Amino acid sequence: MIKVSHHSTVNEEKAVLSDWKFRQTEGEEWLPAKVPGCVHTDLLKNNLISDPFYGENELDLQWIDKKDWEYEASFDVPAELLNKNQIEIVFDGLDTYAEVFLNDEHLLSADNMFRSWKANVKPFVKEKGNVLRIHFKSPIQTDLEKLEKQGYNFPAVNDHSEDGGVGDKNLSVFARKAPYHYGWDWGPRFVTSGIWKDVHLRGWSEARIEDLSILQKNVTASEANLTALVEIEAEEEGERELRIQTEEIELIQTVQLKRGMNEVSLDMKVQDPKLWWSRGLGDQNMYEFIAEIRKDGSLVAGKTTRTGLRSIKVIREKDDEGKTFYIELNGVPVFAKGANHIPNDSFVTEVTLERYRHEIQSVVESNMNMLRIWGGGIYEYDAFYELCNEYGILVWQDFMFACSMYPGDEAFLKNVKAEAIENVKRLRNHPSIALWCGNNEIDTAWSAYDEDGGWGWKQQYSKPIQDEIWQAYEDVFHTILPEAVENHMPGVYYWPSSPMSDWTGDSRQHTSNTSTSGDIHYWDVWHGLKPFEEYNHHVGRFMSEYGFQSFPELKTVESYAGEGDMALDSKVMLHHQKNGRGNYLIKEYMETYLPEPKDFPSFLYMSHVLQAEGIKTAIEAHRRKKPYCMGTLYWQMNDCWPVASWSSMDYYGRWKALQYYVKRSFRDITLSIDGTNRTKIDIHIISDILSDMNGSIRMSLSTFDGTLLREWNESFALKSNSATKFVTLETEEVIENRDPNNIVFKAELELEGEIIDAKYHYFTSVKNLSLCKPNLKIEEVSTSSGKHYTLETNTLAKQVYVTSDLEGIFTDNYFDLIPGEQKRIEFLTRSKDQGFTKGIAEGIKVHSMSDFIKE
Incomplete structure (x- = not known):
């Protein structure tokens, strides 16, 4: 008999079913199962498959989604529940095609991962020996039949169907389950089945x-x-x-x-x-x-x-340059600072409250105020939104549609409508929800009103089929979803697709890199091979996606690769890079901007620095254009498995250099130095706080050995919630014919006697700097408030990288250090219940860029 976790509220009894067994339907033996969970994780826990994330094991596990699976539980019903007039069974989440039987009575058929399901069981349930059986049909076999009936393939560019052994058949569009399960350009293909949320009996009178x-x-x-x-x-x-x-x-x-x-x-x-x-x-x-x-x-x-009580709006008003796109909270225009969030695991039931808390606290530590819940994942668990409420993180919430066209038959549309209504109602009490968005990138990919536009999708079809596909799009994203938001979360903004210029029903609807309305996904840096400097020239009203890749750190790479795999072109390293030429793109950009790394571990470090420098360029370009631009959400915050990707924090929650850079670039009051034009230096001051301020900027020029060449101060007055260019300096006047490879300019922002930000500027590319190996010293200091660490150097230490054997983060990392300065940092450990807590680092090591350069 299974254990029943019994709960009672006012005149209502609840019993959670928690002990299960499972098997492959074809007569295999029953094995213990963990619910919530899925077939893949249950097979792994029973030692029947190898670690899905190691090496190329993913390819060996594609047989799982071609099979049918059964889950079964036997249980007794507590008397308090059995005596209730009404008894129903509730499935908070079934993934995805399921037939449910209780005591051999068919209760329901499920076909949507994102919906809950329930049935009246009063006539069937008994005090002792109940048997609940759930038959999960293969999502692949089920949807192959739908594809055959449809008669043509839908576009679904991230469906890794070849890895799944189904050729060019795009099946993800038919199933209402997490799109990323079928693969993405940062994630593996694990098409799961199972009970992914609680199952419980509910009795009431x-x-x-x-x-x-x-x-x-x-x-x-x-x-x-x-x-x-x-x-x-x-x-x-x-x-x-x-x-x-x-x-x-x-x-x-x-x-x-x-x-x-x-x-x-x-x-x-x-x-x-x-x-x-x-x-x-x-x-x-x-x-x-x-x-x-x-x-x-x-x-x-x-x-x-x-x-939480708040007024939240998306303001879209015509102005001299186009049309605004920004969030107004309690009457205050908010510059959105954040990232795109994907599911934290390929197997979502492996995500714990601690992992959620670590992510959200990392968001807070990084001075962010928004996450975009991207449309190729899941509508997140309640705990995620509760943490966003608690920490003040706004949520851009996509519906779960991404980078694909979808069917428009009556059953599909009815299913989508029920899904939308249920999830809008489930999430509407969360004050963190700022807006709902219909989908990711579909409007621009199809570009219905531009005959030659888009990603080449519609050109594959005859005109009648084009019209049929677009009508299905309009039914879902221009009718069903906005009606769900309007009827069940009135007052909250709905945006049909990201990116989009406007909702006009003509060619003005589709976005471009030069749009002066709506939001923009800017990918010419990376996909388009453009240099980082292009970020300065392509700034829209709201930058909802852009990104650059890096590898995870060595410890993470060692979790999926052996010593013989530590090469850029090894099979394992290529397998853990889902974006085509991604590894070589990193290398090509690195050759442009950074010194040559001496070995593969050094390449990993350099990839962190490269990514961080690129995204810093973008973030600060966006913030400098406030209030024309009022949002910057980079791609992406996190990973669903250990991989080379665009994330700033890897699968294990380890901060890359980018996360530390983001923390500095997203400060509520910050300096930004724009040296795009090598002949001058523009210094900007940006404030997101709601009060005016007066302060000063201390500027200095030093050689790498610490010799101070010149120093001067200038005062400033800055309006609240604004950005301004503070001063423009002529490069020649600053450096005065000195060697640009051996000097550094520094600006420090001082308010009320406290330095609250400092930025460095170099007059040439990092790869040309005359770097010497520094003598870095780190000292542990004990005070009444705990321990901290101070660092000093005898020559410029570029990209100082401090590590600890313990899991956690430092309050700063990947920073530059000049002789005569003393850098103070603290170590924050990961606590299971409290998130980050001040701690003591163990096994500290300190490096700088010169340690990783090929001599």
Whole structure:
């Protein structure tokens, strides 16, 4: 018999089914299974397959998705639950094609990973010896039939069908499951099946509250006008009392319930609300709302929810240069600083609360305020959004469609509609949700209103099929999804596709790298082989994607490759690079910008520096153009397996150089030095805080051995929430015919006697700098507040890289150090329950770029 985790709320009993077994349907023996989980992870836990992430093992595991699988649980029902009038079984997530049987009675058929499923089991359940069986049909075999019926292939450029042994057949578009399961240009192909969220029995009598949502109609600092939306399921009709309360407010209303599902709304006002703010702008205040149903004074049912009160809008207004695209929070224009988020694992049930907390705390440590939940993954678990609420991280939420065209048959559209409504309703109480977006890159890929535009997709089809495919697109992204948002999360902005210039229904809809409206994905750097300097010349209103790759650090590479694989062109290294020529692109860019690394571990280090320098160029170009540009979200924050990719933090949560660079470039008040034009230096000051400031900039010129050549100060006044060019310096006047390969310019921003930012500028490419091997010293210092580390050098130490044997991060890393300066850093360990905590590093090693250069 399985263990049943038993929970009780007001007049409602819940039992979670937690012990399972599974087998391949073709008569194989039963084996223990972990639920939530999937077939791949269960096979691994039973030692029946090798580590999917090691070497080229991925290719040997493609047989799994061609088979049918069964999961089974036997259980007893607690008396308290069995005695309830209503008993149903609820599946929070089934992946994906499933037939469910209880005691040999067919309960339901499931066909959408992103939906929950439930069935009445009162007639079938018994006190002892119940057997629940779930038959998972192969998603590949199921969708091969759909493709044959369709008669033609849909575009799906990231569907690694050849790796999956199905030739050129793009099957991902037919299944409502995570698109990245079929492969991507940073991820493997593991098309999973299994029970990916909890299964539980739910028993109740008389009535229960299915949902409590707080719709925010108008929120200001003086008053919040809200509507509490309560979904009540009742056994019988009758008059009941509905109570809603939060803090000092309690509202009571008599409601007439009918049998079945009821939707009751109750308007309420909160005076002088404590507003929810994104990180950097204010506190993340949250309110708890309690709904209760009473009959004759007795409590019948109750439910609690938490939300933050805020006004959030996407402002799109015509101006002299086009049309704005920015988020306004509580009346304040917000410059969005952040990254794109993908699922943290190829097997999403392996993601723990600690891993989520590590990611979100890394976001906070990096001075970000937004993540884009990209449309090729999953609608994240509730815990992810709760952490975003807690830490003040805004969420750009895609629906789960990416880089593909989709069918438009009635069953598919009906399924999508149910999925959209359920997920909008599930997420609508989270104050972090800033906007919903229909899909990733499909509008621009198809470019319906530009005959020669797009990615060459539509040109593959006859005109009637083009029209059929585009009609399906419009049904989903211009009708079903916006209606789901408007009807169930009114007031929150819907944007059909990212990137897009405008929603016009003509050629003005599609974006380009020069669009002055909408959002832009700029990929000419990397995919287009353009130099980093091009980031300065292609700045749109909201930069929602751009990126550059690096390898993970050596410790991570050693988790998937052996000593004989440590070469750029080894089979394993090429397999853990899903972007075609990616490894060689890194090498080509490195040859342009950096010295030649002495060996493969040095190449890994140099790839970190290269990526960080490129994305720093982009981020600061975007921030300098505020308020024309009001958002910069680089690709990508994280990884789903250990791999060479665009991430700033690898699969194990280890920070690359980029994450440290981002932390510096995203400071709420920062300096930015633009030296794109070698004949001059533009120094900019950028502020995202909501108060004016006065301060000074200290500028200096030094040789690499620390000799101070000149130093001067200039004061400034800066308006709140703005960016300005502080000064332009002529390069020749600054360096005065000195050797540009041996001098460094430094600018420090001082406010109220404190240096809050410092930036360095070199007058030639890093590969040309006259770097000597420094004598780096690090000292551990104990104070009343704990330990920290100070570093000093005798000559310029470029890209100082500090490591520890313990998992964690330093408060700064990959920084430059000049003689006469003392750098102070702290070590933050990863704590399972608390995230980052101040700690003591063990096995510290200190390197600089000169240690990795080929002599």
